[in-house]
Amino acid sequence: MFKKTVLLFIISLMTIQCELPSANDIIPPIPVLIYPYEGAVISTNIEVRVEASDNKDVKKVWVYLDGKFIGETSSAPYLIPLNIDTLKDGLTHKIQAVASDKEDNNGYSAITTFIIAETQDIVDPTVLILNPQNGQTVEDSISIIALAQDDRSIKSIEFFIDGRKLEGEITMNSSDTKNVTFSIPWATSQFEDSTNHTVYAKVTDGGNNTAISPVVTVSVFPTTDTTPPAGLVTYPLNGQVVFGTIDVTVEASDDKGIAKVEFYIDGDFKITDSNTPFRFSWDTAPYADDGTHSIYAKIFDVAGNNFTTAIITVIVSSGSSDDVTAPTVLILYPVTGTNVTGTVAIRADASDNVAVTSVEFFIDGNLEGTGVLSNGTWLYSWNSLPKADSGSHTIYLKAYDAAGNIGTSGITTVTVLP
Secondary structure, three states: OHHHHHHHHHHHHHHHHOOOOOOOOOOOOEEEEEEOOOOOEEOOOEEEEEEEEOOOOEEEEEEEEOOEEEEEEOOOOEEEEEOOOOOOOOEEEEEEEEEEEOOOOEEEOOOEEEEEOOOOOOOOOEEEEEEOOOOOEEOOEEEEEEEEEOOOOEEEEEEEEOOEEOOOOOEEOOOOOOEEEEEEEEEHHHOOOOOEEEEEEEEEEOOOOEEEOOOEEEEEOOOOOOOOOEEEEEEOOOOOEEOOEEEEEEEEEOOOOEEEEEEEEOOEEEEEEOOOOEEEEEEOHHHOOOOEEEEEEEEEEOOOOEEEOOOEEEEEOOOOOOOOOOOEEEEEEOOOOOEEOOEEEEEEEEEOOOOEEEEEEEEOOEEEEEOEEEOOEEEEEEEOHHHOOOOEEEEEEEEEEOOOOEEEOOOEEEEEOO
16 A cells, blocks of 8 residues: 555656646748838838737748848837838839748738839828818717828828827728828817817828828817717719719708708818708819819708718719720830841730720830731831931830820830941
């Protein structure tokens, strides 16, 4: 019996002192490329920003540009310098981030494409607060909405209340980096009733140029007020292409009654309608630039409470068609740097959302002729003998569709030999 007891005691000691081996970590980190984002246009040196997470710890993060390693860091926030001084080519580049954990598991971000501009960006962006409107009364949590525009691309935006930066998750509501609508939630309950507060936004473009919006002053919902009305723009639809004269319509409701509806185009007041159905006959001709324009309405109830509808954006066509998409055209042959002589068969690829109607071929900036479509490729036979001076000459193309939209190719430079 004594021997059995001693044996059990020894076995229990061995069990306590022996540790089971821990499972190997095979889960890779998850890197997310924050900047540059898809479609960004940059014209100055930047810091590539990466967010990375792991089930344990991230050891380091590194970045590839066009498949080449450009730098790494082991400290969050993960920022890696990108010097573009030798890369100002106006071309599209690809960038990808990789994160590694302590077990050397590697995780890869999605590949992001962006453009490195040829020249320095010296044009400031613009920004306008779309919601709330100046003089509006706000309550509870609202969305501050701003429209930022730039000739190349918008990089980031900050919102300020009474001169202090508003913290919160900013939503980017557009895939067009030149015209971007941003929104951020604002909880007004932290402010006293019946007090006035200022709202503005600061935007930065891809060349680090900045702009500040006009200041909007709003009042926090007073305790003596009642429930505001509600409503939405029912026509046109968000993202729709319009032309000519259209009826902008709004649906509005309130527990006491609607007094009036104000209509705004690109932030500018247009008309007031006090009768249902609430509508505005909008002549789009002055806005016909094939660009994006915003529509919203302010709805007032009989107690004076107001509500601003969500912003919708439409494209105003410059023609008599809702087709505002330009064709794309690419020179297939010759390629830049080629030596040519005699008759040169210039080949191009052109496409459109509807159809390409014609392609024009330009030599040294002068129209040389119009191509013919053959087996899906646009062809033009160019007699290069008049240019046979062993010098450099340029080729570019213009593609047209039935709506009159024009797409232009990049420039190809060739040497014409005698």
